[in-house]
Amino acid sequence: xxxxxxxxxxxxxxxxxxxxxxxxxxxxxxxxxxxxxxxxxxxxxxxxxxxxxxxxxxxxxxxxxxxxxxxxxxxxxxxxxxxxxxxxxxxxxxxxxxxxxxxxxxxxxxxxxxxxxxxxxxxxxxxxxxxxxxxxxxxxxxxxxxxxxxxxxxxxxxxxxxxxxxxxxxxxxxxxxxxxxxxxxxxxxxxxxxxxxxxxxxxxxxxxxxxxxxxxx
Amino acid sequence: xxxxxxxxxxxxxxxxxxxxxxxxxxxxxxxxxxxxxxxxxxxxxxxxxxxxxxxxxxxxxxxxxxxxxxxxxxxxxxxxxxxxxxxxxxxxxxxxxxxxxxxxxxxxxxxxxxxxxxxxxxxxxxxxxxxxxxxxxxxxxxxxxxxxxxxxxxxxxxxxxxxxxxxxxxxxxxxxxxxxxxxxxxxxxxxxxxxxxxxxxxxxxxxxxxxxxxxxxxxxxxxxxxxxxxxxxxxxxxxxxxxxxxxxxxxxxxxxxxxxxxxxxxxxxxxxxxxxxxxxxxxxxxxxxxxxxxxxxx
Numbered sequence: 001x002x003x004x005x006x007x008x009x010x011x012x013x014x015x016x017x018x019x020x021x022x023x024x025x026x027x028x029x030x031x032x033x034x035x036x037x038x039x040x041x042x043x044x045x046x047x048x049x050x051x052x053x054x055x056x057x058x059x060x061x062x063x064x065x066x067x068x069x070x071x072x073x074x075x076x077x078x079x080x081x082x083x084x085x086x087x088x089x090x091x092x093x094x095x096x097x098x099x100x101x102x103x104x105x106x107x108x109x110x111x112x113x114x115x116x117x118x119x120x121x122x123x124x125x126x127x128x129x130x131x132x133x134x135x136x137x138x139x140x141x142x143x144x145x146x147x148x149x150x151x152x153x154x155x156x157x158x159x160x161x162x163x164x165x166x167x168x169x170x171x172x173x174x175x176x177x178x179x180x181x182x183x184x185x186x187x188x189x190x191x192x193x194x195x196x197x198x199x200x201x202x203x204x205x206x207x208x209x210x211x212x213x214x215x216x217x
Numbered sequence: 218x219x220x221x222x223x224x225x226x227x228x229x230x231x232x233x234x235x236x237x238x239x240x241x242x243x244x245x246x247x248x249x250x251x252x253x254x255x256x257x258x259x260x261x262x263x264x265x266x267x268x269x270x271x272x273x274x275x276x277x278x279x280x281x282x283x284x285x286x287x288x289x290x291x292x293x294x295x296x297x298x299x300x301x302x303x304x305x306x307x308x309x310x311x312x313x314x315x316x317x318x319x320x321x322x323x324x325x326x327x328x329x330x331x332x333x334x335x336x337x338x339x340x341x342x343x344x345x346x347x348x349x350x351x352x353x354x355x356x357x358x359x360x361x362x363x364x365x366x367x368x369x370x371x372x373x374x375x376x377x378x379x380x381x382x383x384x385x386x387x388x389x390x391x392x393x394x395x396x397x398x399x400x401x402x403x404x405x406x407x408x409x410x411x412x413x414x415x416x417x418x419x420x421x422x423x424x425x426x427x428x429x430x431x432x433x434x435x436x437x438x439x440x441x442x443x444x445x446x447x448x449x450x451x452x453x454x455x456x457x458x459x460x461x462x463x464x465x466x467x468x469x470x471x472x473x474x475x476x477x478x479x480x481x482x483x484x485x486x487x488x489x490x491x492x493x494x495x496x497x498x499x500x501x502x503x504x505x506x507x508x509x510x511x512x513x514x515x
Contacts, residue, residue: 003384010385011514017504021497094500101507108511124512 005045005121009128010037012066012162013104015103016135019155020096025147031075032158034095040157046121054173062161065184070154073191074147080111081198083145090207091142100135109132120166129166134157144187146204147192150187157183220298220452221290224448227251227470228440231447231477238481243289253350253440254378260433262497268426270330278325279427279434285318286441292491295448296456303369308356311368314447315401318438319345326423333415337422340492344407344419347496348400351503355390356449356512362386372452373459380455387453394450396502400495402443405484407495417489447476457466 001026015035017095040063043055047114078084091099104127134158140149153169164176198204233250237285240247267275271283292307294300300307323342326334360366361433362383363374380387400407415425422436451472458466490498 006385010389010508013508017501017508021501095498097500097504101504104508104511108514112514127511129367204258 005042005073005122008038008042008045009122009124009162011035012128012158013124013131016132016155017100017104018150019139020135021093021101023087023089023093024175025078025083025145026075026107028151029057029071029078032154033067033071035155036070037063039063039161040067042162042165046125058176058180060172061180065180066154066158069184073187074150075123077191077194079146080195081147081204082140083147083204086143086145086148089143091138096138096142099138100131103138104131105132107134116166125162125166129159129163132156132162135159144205144207146190146197146206149206150190150194153190154183154187218301219236219462220295220469221287222303223466223470224290224295224444225287226443227473229257229437229445231443232440233480234474234477235484236452238324240457242482242485253436257427257433259428263429265429265431268329275325275328275426276431278321278328279424279431279438280319280326283320283434283438283441285314285321285446286438288442289300289314289445292368293448294372294452295466296452296454296472297373297459297465298462298469299369299373305365305366307361308366308368308371309353311445312353312356315352315442316345316349318442322423322435323362325419325427329426330420331426333418333422334425336416337419337425340419341423344400344499347499347503348397351393351499351506352397352449354503354510355393355506355514357470358386358390358506358513359453362512363396375453375456376472383513388514389505389512391450391453393505394446394453394500396498398443398446398450399480399483400499401446402439404480405487406490406498409489433467444473446448449475451476 012035015031015038018031020026022031025071040059043059043062046055059087089096108129111123111130112128116126133156136152136154136159137153138153143149143152161176162177194204197209201208230250230253233248236252237247237250238252252262289311290300291302292300292304292311305418319341319422323338326338356368359371363371365371365374375387396406399405400462403410408421409417410417410421412421415422420439424432427435451469454472456468460464
């Protein structure tokens with residue numbers, strides 16, 4: 001079992017790195033979907049004794065939402081905005097990758113020192129989760145298109161989800177399902193907002209929203 | 218001593234295997250497997266012509282490059298076949314020998330004063346700046362994993378059980394090394410060895426002015442480089458039990474030929490990526506190797 005969890009976590013880290021280095025939005029959506037599906041397997045492998053059904057419910061709910069519903073919503077937004085790739089991000093792709101390696105090293109260093117209430121199912125769980133949270137935040141900060149920022153939000157949640165698996169023994173199912181519901185609503189609303197931003201301004205470059213503030217030229 | 222001799226003799230077979238695989242995919246018959254040997258025999262019989270612009274640097278380039286690769290074979294194991302002269306820290310020597318060989322090829326190209334060769338040299342150096350850190354990080358990951366500072370014990374410790382235990386880490390490093398193998402040997406996603414347009418060439422552009430015996434050494438050196446980087450990669454794959462060197466040598470040779478076929482398949486099924494994207498590919502390889510290093514720290 002341990003080995004399968006390791007492979008899933010490595011997959012999580014690899015997909016994060018691909019997201020940092022890729023510019024095609026359609027491809028990025030597909031990768032986030034793959035990440036969501038892979039993470040859906042995680043509760044099944046990491047669940048405690050006698051808690052199989054909650055784990056199946058949680059995994060299936062998460063996989064359906066992140067693997068199918070979100071990508072469909074985002075693809076629809078992408079079709080309506082006719083944006084196909086990120087152009088001129090604030091931080092270039094090679095720089096993003098190198099920063100990503102630095103953050104990964106920090107996550108591993110931090111994950112090794114973080115005191116946990118009990119042992120994680122895999123030693124890579126905390127670093128992979130932290131790195132995903134970092135990647136999500138980085139995508140939100142360093143990319144221009146609203147769709148990439150929504151993807152960053154989902155990736156960040158994936159990281160929190162992986163971190164939550166450490167506490168799978170303690171975390172009530174209702175909390176996790178509540179979080180999933182929140183995210184669903186958030187992505188749903190953001191999909192609509194992206195559409196509206198696009199209709200109003202003919203693009204989804206969120207940095208230009210600054211022009212809306214008072215006193216702007 | 219068996220491995221270096223085998224490497225020097227068999228290396229020219231690798232380009233032949235790659236070309237035959239590509240020909241098969243293209244529906245052609247392709248050149249004979251031993252074509253590279255015939256080319257070498259032809260080149261070594263020819264007389265040389267040197268331009269008056271060139272100096273001794275131009276003549277030394279191919280020979281120094283070939284000598285560097287021969288020296289690299291002295292510290293390079295093939296899977297579990299030990300290298301003739303292993304010592305602690307030899308993996309750094311290996312990286313620097315490859316660097317010295319490249320340096321001599323580059324200054325020989327610049328020595329001709331041709332603008333095409335200068336362009337090829339500039340590209341070669343630019344990509345090497347990304348490829349060399351990746352190689353060092355990948356080797357460091359293996360050294361960390363094996364807790365050894367010499368290539369021979371680093372590779373000797375890798376067994377089937379090791380693969381089951383450290384699969385993600387070894388897979389990362391192997392993928393990174395495969396990209397390096399393609400990039401360093403001027404294979405397709407980075408450079409096309411068959412191209413005839415100087416503007417798009419990298420390695421071939423640097424050796425345009427070499428002829429006869431010099432060009433023979435360039436070709437043989439290129440084949441040896443395929444072998445050296447290939448050995449770094451195939452050494453990661455499972456091999457025969459450690460107490461049977463001949464079986465190990467045979468398995469290593471088999472992996473090497475399989476790698477050449479895989480290269481041919483990759484070249485047939487892939488287009489070159491844009492020159493601007495090559496650094497991204499190489500940084501990606503470096504990132505994979507770095508991930509392998511980090512995964513080793515558990």
